[in-house]
Amino acid sequence: MKSFVWVTALFLALIFLAGAAFTGLDVLTHANVLQNPELKIAAGWLVSGLLFLSLGVRGWKAHRRKTAPPGKL
Numbered sequence: 001m002k003s004f005v006w007v008t009a010l011f012l013a014l015i016f017l018a019g020a021a022f023t024g025l026d027v028l029t030h031a032n033v034l035q036n037p038e039l040k041i042a043a044g045w046l047v048s049g050l051l052f053l054s055l056g057v058r059g060w061k062a063h064r065r066k067t068a069p070p071g072k073l
Helices: 003-028 038-067
Strands: none
Touching (some): 003 038
């Protein structure tokens, strides 16, 4: 996987997970958490962030395997 792809995926994961954290904190400030429609938005941001994070970590680990000297991994 090209380094541009996994670096971009990690960057997007950071943005999406930060958005999920801010939206989740906003959801928790309301009285009725489970019936709040913003909960779906927070869950969507969280799932998207986790998907980008998994793609970025996958490329990062493959990149480390290629550049590490033999016997170090």
